[in-house]
Amino acid sequence: MSTVALTEAHHGSAGREWSGPAPKRIVTGYGFWIFILSDMVMFSAFFATYAVLLGQTAGGPTGRELFDLHAVAIETAFLLASSFTCGMAAIAADARSTIWFQLAMAVTCVFGLGFLNLEQQEFASLVARGAGPTRSAFLSAFFTLVGCHGLHVSGGILWLLTMMAQVYAKGFRPDIQRRILCFALFWHALDIIWIAVFTIVYLLGSAK
Amino acid sequence: MTNGHHQAVDDSDVAPGDEHLEGTSIGQRVVGYLTGLGLAILLTATSFFVARTDLVWEPSIPVALVVLAIAQMGVHLVFFLHITTGPDNTNNVLALAFGVLIVMLVMVGSLWIMANLNHNMMPMDQMMQMQR
Numbered sequence: 322m323s324t325v326a327l328t329e330a331h332h333g334s335a336g337r338e339w340s341g342p343a344p345k346r347i348v349t350g351y352g353f354w355i356f357i358l359s360d361m362v363m364f365s366a367f368f369a370t371y372a373v374l375l376g377q378t379a380g381g382p383t384g385r386e387l388f389d390l391h392a393v394a395i396e397t398a399f400l401l402a403s404s405f406t407c408g409m410a411a412i413a414a415d416a417r418s419t420i421w422f423q424l425a426m427a428v429t430c431v432f433g434l435g436f437l438n439l440e441q442q443e444f445a446s447l448v449a450r451g452a453g454p455t456r457s458a459f460l461s462a463f464f465t466l467v468g469c470h471g472l473h474v475s476g477g478i479l480w481l482l483t484m485m486a487q488v489y490a491k492g493f494r495p496d497i498q499r500r501i502l503c504f505a506l507f508w509h510a511l512d513i514i515w516i517a518v519f520t521i522v523y524l525l526g527s528a529k
Numbered sequence: 530m531t532n533g534h535h536q537a538v539d540d541s542d543v544a545p546g547d548e549h550l551e552g553t554s555i556g557q558r559v560v561g562y563l564t565g566l567g568l569a570i571l572l573t574a575t576s577f578f579v580a581r582t583d584l585v586w587e588p589s590i591p592v593a594l595v596v597l598a599i600a601q602m603g604v605h606l607v608f609f610l611h612i613t614t615g616p617d618n619t620n621n622v623l624a625l626a627f628g629v630l631i632v633m634l635v636m637v638g639s640l641w642i643m644a645n646l647n648h649n650m651m652p653m654d655q656m657m658q659m660q661r
Binding site: 340343344346347349350351353354355358359361362365366368369370372373390394397398401402404405408409411412415416502503505506509510512513516517519520521524525527528 | 541542543544545546547550555558559562563565566569570573576577580581590591594595597598601602605606609610620621624625627628631632635636638639640643
């Protein structure tokens, strides 16, 4: 640190101008944070669409008749648990413990797949009961919103497997660590969006 | 070098998702995640309970559900994404605040406008009559 920066620090925060660009980890993480926020803006449009079309059932079944809260509770538990194990993977990555990292990521993957499996069963049973996305505007909006979240989870699982392979092949290099940081952000953000999904779609949809 | 100097030169930012790690052991970090998990389970369980119970005054249920959801999002942001109010997080919080602003504008704006349009629209049978 040069003396310029130190003397400049006397005059207040102006000293930071000499500190140079932020470390790569912060730039990458911040950029990805902006992406996640724009993703949430996209989801907000789907939520708004769903809320506007909630009553437009075209004489078809309503959410109260269709939703199975039991399955939704298990889906929520899966995603919440996977968020926790994803945090464990982040800690293991910081501690450079390959075994714990791979273990935590594998458990996260299993929970994620469990979630996707339940969601796929739900979609299949809806379509089988004649309540597919083409039945009414309400169901179109439902499948778009929940399906878009499901697609994000699917993409997240592919990314998760990629990170396991990269750590296996390349170890905890700084660039791999940055990708792990971004993956963790992505996975936790999906859980936050799921909170909105189970509250707005399922719980409000089937409340008395 | 005094502490004040050190602060002015060294208080760099923290990447979103990163914890402020100085003097934090792995055990403490795990406890942080466990705390978040416990709070999230509590809030989720309450949400599912409130949605189906007869014990709560009915019109208050939607409000309660929304409040619980927002609280749980806060828990996730703090304990899982490590977004704090500390000076090293200012940029992250500002970006988040802007995101929340846009999300609110999109959702509240859509619902408001569509409800208003719906309210002012002529009933369908009258419309058909006029077109005849």
